[in-house]
Amino acid sequence: MHITNRSIYLPRRTFLRGLGVTLALPFLECMLPSVMKAAAAPNGGLRRLVFMYLPNGMDMGSWTPKGVGDRFELSSTLAPLAPVQKQVSVLSGLAHVQARALGDGAGDHARANSCFLTGVHPRKTAGADIAVGVSADQVAAMQIGKNTRLPSIEMSCEKSLRQAGACDSGYACAYQNNLSWRNENQPMPPIGDPRLIFERLFSTEDQDPDLIAGRALRESCRSSILDVVAEDAKAFQKNLGTTDRHKLDEYLTGLRETEVAIQQQARFQAQQASKPKPAMEKPEGIPTEFPDHVKIMYDLMALAMQTDSTRIMTMMVQHEGSNRPYPFIGVNEGHHDLSHHGNNPEKMGKIAQINKFHIEQVAYFLGKLQGMKEGYGTVLDNSMIVVGSAIADGNAHQHHDLPVLLCGGGGGTLKPGRHVQFEKETPMTNLYLSLLDRMGVKADKLGDSTGKLEKI
Structure with a gap:
């Protein structure tokens, strides 16, 4: 199995980081050694x-x-x-x-x-x-x-x-x-x-002042979570083999699509809020x-x-x-x-x-x-x-x-x-x-x- 030319091995809990963001990664081939160790654990692994x-x-x-x-x-x-x-x-x-x-x-x-x-x-x-x-x-x-x-x-x-x-x-x-x-x-x-779930999954809750300030800056600029980890992701991909690069790209693309869908709904609701209120309560959902x-x-x-x-x-x-x-x-x-x-x-x-x-x-x-x-x-x-x-x-x-x-x-x-x-x-x-x-x-x-x- 091809990993990378550099034969790097990563722990399963590897993250990309940026302004106020901690972005977990999907399973990659170069994480196999740690997963194999987990599989030998008493609880059967992941x-x-x-x-x-x-x-x-x-x-x-x-x-x-x-x-x-x-x-x-x-x-x-x-x-x-x-x-x-x-x-x-x-x-x-x-x-x-x-x-x-x-x-x-x-x-x-x-x-x-x-x-x-x-x-x-x-x-x-x-x-x-x-x-x-x-x-x-x-x-x-x-x-x-x-x-x-x-x-x-x-x-x-x-x-x-x-x-x-x-x-x-x-x-x-x-x-x-x-x-x-x-x-x-x-x-x-x-x-x-879904916005709260997304933030809970992909934004830091640490008490690190730099990370908290970074998150505030990102939100004030309305930046994508993926945009703020782009530099780290680019450097990270250089160390991956072909299979892992493809898998990481698929994951980031799916994440982007979900983030865009949430942002579109937020924009739509903002537009609706500016219109005259209907003579009924706002529907749930x-x-x-x-x-x-x-x-x-x-x-x-x-x-x-x-x-x-x-x-x-x-x-x-x-x-x-x-x-x-x-x-x-x-x-x-x-x-x-x-x-x-x-x-x-x-x-x-x-x-x-x-x-x-x-x-x-x-x-x-x-x-x-x-x-x-x-x-x-x-x-x-x-x-x-x-x-x-x-x-x-x-x-x-x-x-x-x-x-x-x-x-x-x-x-x-x-x-x-x-x-x-x-x-x-x-x-x-x-x-x-x-x-x-x-x-x-x-x-x-x-x-x-x-x-x-x-x-x-």
Whole structure:
């Protein structure tokens, strides 16, 4: 394998630096020695753990595939995953029992959201005395977060979410609007603004006065992040071989495109702000069009994983109970309203349309990861990505036989490309224990877990 004429070797955590910027790099061939050492480590080396939440359940008839094992047939909702089917397992039979009422009455959406990563039944309160449990992502972040620049990232495709007051049948808004919990009383609010995510990934948070001053100067001049590291990048490329130069160029081009897309949205919103205000509240979402917002957020997630900026991520695409309409696919009614379909075929069909739209975006994200080379495989090969919901049929608010996907190869520890049927009422948290173990995270129990899954 050709590295460079100078045979240089770089550590995996190599950065380009400029005015107020610390820019992580993708995996390059000249980092192979350090990656080989990591692969020999007890935890199996570089792996990522990502949790993605889709709200309001699914039309399970359109979700559930035919057959089990590795010869299963994708359902109509899951059909967009065909290009990456060998990297995706459909898991059936998992449950979140703690999302049920258990004597607390209504409030399934708040319980589903807060229970999804904790496996804990939330205390029913609309006050400040919230209590649920530590989420799986934060269990991982507390143990291995120190290995990356950011311990974890929490994201959403909503601009802002209420964190105070009551939202769902006497449950505090914090339950319904957060997936990630640092402890039983402290949620980790997700970020919905792609500009803030971009800055968090690629701008320094150091207390170095020169770097802080440099960042202020860059922003005052509205400079591109890539422009301010251009000199360092140019000098760096001289030491790389042909393959690495090509890979670095692809990475910087993708980063530039994402940055430009964010800047375009900012300019568009600035132009809109100067126009007469409409007689209605400003719609949620950055960018203005929801599909654009989802795409940019998935692009940023892929960049964070490619650069090893963090290995722990959560994405709450929309909060439980979201009543967002989807006019861009011909669905003008609110999502939550439709989920209470009363077995009306037309409403169920529209729910299936919404579900398929979200799976199309997941397929786009997985495709990006599959195209990112890393060592002898891809970023997707080295990832474990859970996509799902804590509600199955939204009409009945069922919390068993949940819609769950497990994507990626887990650094060779998973066997993707199958439909796996577990025993009924198998705790979802058993899956999380199994994934945490593969991340090198020590956890004997999580929420209502009863043990680890062996068939993933």
